[in-house]
Amino acid sequence: MPAAPHLEVSAGGLVVRTVDGRTAAALIGRSGRSGRLRWSMPKGHVESGESLEQTAVREVAEETGITGHVIAPLGSFDYTFTSGGRRIDKRVHHFLLRAESGELSDEDIEVTEVAWVPLAQVPRRLAYPAERRIARRAASLLAGQTGPGGGETAR
Numbered sequence: 001m002p003a004a005p006h007l008e009v010s011a012g013g014l015v016v017r018t019v020d021g022r023t024a025a026a027l028i029g030r031s032g033r034s035g036r037l038r039w040s041m042p043k044g045h046v047e048s049g050e051s052l053e054q055t056a057v058r059e060v061a062e063e064t065g066i067t068g069h070v071i072a073p074l075g076s077f078d079y080t081f082t083s084g085g086r087r088i089d090k091r092v093h094h095f096l097l098r099a100e101s102g103e104l105s106d107e108d109i110e111v112t113e114v115a116w117v118p119l120a121q122v123p124r125r126l127a128y129p130a131e132r133r134i135a136r137r138a139a140s141l142l143a144g145q146t147g148p149g150g151g152e153t154a155r
Contacts, residue, residue, distance in 0.1 A: 010044055012093075023118070027039045069098055096138045
């Protein structure tokens, strides 16, 4: 009889900054088994006692060097993979974050490369279809904001 699947919950997000009227998002690149760089949004496991939003802020900071604050939820998606002969069901919650401080850094051992990517190019750069949908949702939310500083997120 196969073992029951294990459920893992992660959170992360798309952290953005606007400089000279141009908005960019921090993405992380990880080398896959084939050695090919695969771009994604920062994310990681929810620690005990942490909210999803707290996890997103922590993981973004750990994996990119950028500290941000959550401005909107972007949704979640599920996927399944096998590790050590065990089936893992994973749910990932994503949030839109506005960058507050920090310098882009790939010091996290899980990260090969980090980059500020112009928002319009983010969906093309991301390796995974579910993250591309999340990125398009983020761009729509940002387009609906008011005022030069971003204002309130449209709902």
